[in-house]
Every structure is written in C-alpha cells, then in structure tokens.
Amino acid sequence: MAIIRKKLSDLHVSEERVAEIANMPDEDIDYSDIPELDEAWFAKAELRMPVTKEQVTLRLDVDILRFFKAQGKGYQTRINAVLRAYVDAMKKGEA
Template identity: 45%
Template sequence: MSISRDRLKELENLPDSEIDTSDIPELDETFWQNARKVEPVSKETVAISLDKDTLNWLKHETSDYQNLINQVLRAYMNQH
C-alpha cells in the first residue's frame, strides 16, 4: 500500500488526542508476564547462482522473491 506525501504529512501532524485507539485492547499484567524480548535477525547480502527456471518461478510468485527465498531456506533450516 502506498500513501501520498500529503496524507503522510496529515498523519504526522495529527495530535495524539485525535487518534482512535478504541479497537486496540489494553495490555494487562498477563501480557507483560508472558512477554519476551525478540531481537531482530540481521541480514547479510550474498550472491548465489540459481537455476534460471527456479528464479523465474520465484519472481512469478512475488516481487519480493528474495524474501521468499529466505523464508524457504529458514523453513528448511528449522526442519533440520
């Protein structure tokens, strides 16, 4: 989803008092007892050779094919 620069400026200047948070549940003590800190996984840029048909299929599936490759590799890693 894209957002216009004008709309982004409107949102940036919107006072907190005008933000509707009625659909966001309050966080109770139970939430904080079960909460855990999750560190983001850093990424490293690498160059790999892929079969052309494999790469074409990935690109056809999504424009975010690099992330898809990462998801497939992570799923494989988690299973082994």
C-alpha cells in the first residue's frame, strides 16, 4: 500500500482520494479498458530484466546541477536520460 500511496502522491493526488482508492473493494474496480492477456500475447512476450545502475561520485558544474534540481524530484534520472540520449546518438554515428 505504501508503494501505491507514493505513486499516487507523485501524481499530485489528494490524500482524501488516495484513501478512497485504497479502501475501494476489488469488485468496484473497472478493468474494462484492459485487454485480456491470452496465450498469443504470452507467446510473443519476452523477459526483460531491469538495467542495473551503479552509484558513482560525479562532479558537475554548479549551474548544471541547479538546472536539473530546479525541475524537481527525479533530477538524477533526468541527468541519466540526457547522458543516455548522448551515448545512443554517438553510437548511431559510429555505424
């Protein structure tokens, strides 16, 4: 339940709405917009393991760090995404 509360709070859902959702009986949940996962779906499915991350110490220019931090939570993830885009672009240039 703590994970659900965290995810909903990230979406700026009020505490009252979080409590309402948490206390909703399963039979009141509308699943009609979720397609059935049949044998054909599982036949095409592939297992993808999450990419591991490594903790590092990195020195950044103060203005760069302030820029990313000013965008709010998840600034390290955004920095990683920018670096990922650069690496992917560089790899494409090598091909």
